[in-house]
Amino acid sequence: MDAPLSDAAHWAATLIASRRTVLPKRLTGPEPAAVEKALILQAASAAPDHDRLQPWRWIEVPEERRADLGEAFAAALRLRDPRASACAEAQAREKALRAPWLLLTVLRCAHAGEDVPDTERLLSAGAAIQNMLLQATALGLASSITSGKALNSRPLRSLFDLKDQEQALCFINIGRCTEPRPMRVRPDVASFYSVLGDGALASSQHLLDHKRPPDTALRV
Numbered sequence: 695m696d697a698p699l700s701d702a703a704h705w706a707a708t709l710i711a712s713r714r715t716v717l718p719k720r721l722t723g724p725e726p727a728a729v730e731k732a733l734i735l736q737a738a739s740a741a742p743d744h745d746r747l748q749p750w751r752w753i754e755v756p757e758e759r760r761a762d763l764g765e766a767f768a769a770a771l772r773l774r775d776p777r778a779s780a781c782a783e784a785q786a787r788e789k790a791l792r793a794p795w796l797l798l799t800v801l802r803c804a805h806a807g808e809d810v811p812d813t814e815r816l817l818s819a820g821a822a823i824q825n826m827l828l829q830a831t832a833l834g835l836a837s838s839i840t841s842g843k844a845l846n847s848r849p850l851r852s853l854f855d856l857k858d859q860e861q862a863l864c865f866i867n868i869g870r871c872t873e874p875r876p877m878r879v880r881p882d883v884a885s886f887y888s889v890l891g892d893g894a895l896a897s898s899q900h901l902l903d904h905k906r907p908p909d910t911a912l913r914v
C-alpha cells in the first residue's frame with residue numbers, strides 16, 4: 695500500500711492544479727503589492743540554471759511607459775503590414791495597457807564557444823516563469839504568458855534596449871480576476887508518459903491508475 699501523501703505534497707499539487715491562464719483582457723487591477731512582486735521575482739531565481747548563468751531577466755513596463763510600448767506595438771504592426779488600418783493600429787496600442795503588472799522576459803542566448811546551449815537556457819527560463827506563475831497563483835493573483843509577432847521586432851528590441859545576444863521570449867501579465875474561466879481539461883498522463891522497454895503500458899499502469907490528488911482549487 696502507498697504511504698499517505700504529506701500535507702506539502704497535497705499543497706503543491708493543489709497549487710499546481712490551480713494555475714490557469716487568465717489573458718490580459720480579463721485582468722483587472724490593482725497591480726500586485728511590492729511585497730508580492732518581490733516574492734514573484736524571487737521565485738524566478740529558484741529556477742534550475744545550468745552553470746548558474748542566469749540567462750534570463752525581466753523588464754517591468756510601468757504605467758508611464760505603456761504608451762511607448764503601445765507605439766512600439768503599432769510600429770511593429772506597420773513594419774509587418776504597411777497597409778494596416780488605423781483600427782488595427784489602435785488595437786495594437788491598446789494591448790500595452792491591459793495587464794496591471796507587465797513584465798518582458800528576456801533570454802540571453804549563447805555566444806559562439808559558450809558551453810550551455812540555447813535549449814538549456816530556454817528550459818531554465820521556462821522553469822523560472824512557471825515558478826513566477828505558481829507564486830502569483832499562491833498569492834491569489836491571476837496571470838498569463840503572451841507572445842506575438844511583435845516580440846522581436848525592431849521597435850520592441852529598441853524600446854527595451856535588447857543586446858544582440860538577447861531575445862524577447864514573452865510577456866508575463868499579472869493582475870486580478872474575479873470571474874475566472876473554467877479550468878482547462880488537462881491531458882491524461884498516459885498521453886505523455888511511458889516506461890522504456892517492453893510492456894511499457896503494463897509497467898506504468900500502477901502510476902496511471904492514480905487519480906489527480908486535488909479536487910479543490912485555490913481561488914484566483
Ligand SMILES: Cc1cc2nc3c(=O)[nH]c(=O)nc-3n(C[C@H](O)[C@H](O)[C@H](O)COP(=O)(O)O)c2cc1C
Nearest residue numbers: 713714715716717838839840841842863864877878
Ligand atoms: C510561450 C507561451 C506563449 C504564449 N502566448 C500566448 C499568446 O500570445 N496568446 C494567448 O492567448 N495565449 C498564449 N499562451 C498561453 C497558452 O495559450 C495557455 O497556456 C494555454 O491555453 C493553456 O492554458 P492554461 O495555461 O490555463 O493551462 C502562451 C503560452 C506559452 C507557454
